[in-house]
Amino acid sequence: MNEFRPPTTFEQKVYDALHLIPKGKVTTYRALGEYISCRSAQAIGQALRRNPMASGAPCHRVVKTDRTIGGFSGQSDGEPVMRKKRLLESEGISFQEDGTIPEEQCYFFDD
């Protein structure tokens, strides 16, 4: 059975930042990383993937820096990513024909 590992300080920061994202917006791995003073977007991705929904964080609101969908639920493509996309659309996020999200819908922790 799943053994829960207490979240690390780093992960706490990631989750906290996620909660700051307004509904109807997304952020990027990098913007999130800058917010918590981490220059590795990869480490952000790791924090998210290592954490199941136990954190209660809206982990679907994080996309890649090029504003494409990015991964979800441990996968970079496939069904989980489809779910992520649907989830974002249901929250008001729109996707352009090239698969990117308009910059106006991105939240970069400007405030």
Place this chain on the structure above:
DNA sequence: AGATTGACTAACC
């Protein structure tokens, strides 16, 4: 303690 992994990114070829 060192090597590997990875929901990343940018630069290079």
Place this chain on the structure above:
DNA sequence: AGGTTAGCCAATC
């Protein structure tokens, strides 16, 4: 346009 390399950094092996 698509593959490889390099940089990044926390968690895991």
